[in-house]
Amino acid sequence: MGVSDTDDYQATIQKSHARMGDLKAFDDTKAGVKGLVDAGITKVPEIFILPPKNRPESLDRCGSPFIFPMIDLEGMDEDPIKHKEIVDKVQDASGTWGFFQVVNHEIPTSVLGEMLRGT
Structure with missing residues (x-):
């Protein structure tokens, strides 16, 4: 394992820890997404964005039309x-x-x- 691998691992751990803290803080407000909107946010918070490498391929919206229940x-x-x-x-x-x-x-x-x- 090289130095960059260790650095990448540490960065991942720190991001994961920060994300968990952000999620807990969001949950603790009990305001939900409406609370964010009421507060005037202009950008989707990072805690709601799934990194591209973690997104399932089945979410490819260009390949097939939605089929509603x-x-x-x-x-x-x-x-x-x-x-x-x-x-x-x-x-x-x-x-x-x-x-x-x-x-x-x-x-x-x-x-x-x-x-x-x-x-």
Whole structure:
């Protein structure tokens, strides 16, 4: 191990220690990301940036389009087991993605149109 290897290792340890301290300080504020925005930050804090070498290749956004979770409500009221499966899918999509697409919801197109005009 050469001197530069030792220096690189020490720098990595110091960055890791500093990052842990920054994360703890952020958690201790209990203000969350909204608190950062309210404080007027103009740059994403380093604790939220994953170094390129640590990013999974699956995050390559140029290679493929997003496929949003789609939840089919057909038969939801007819079968309690299917009802539970759909509820689980909604919970999973909400927790993982934060949103999802619903099909076979039986909301008339006219109502959807009015909703879009209202927003």
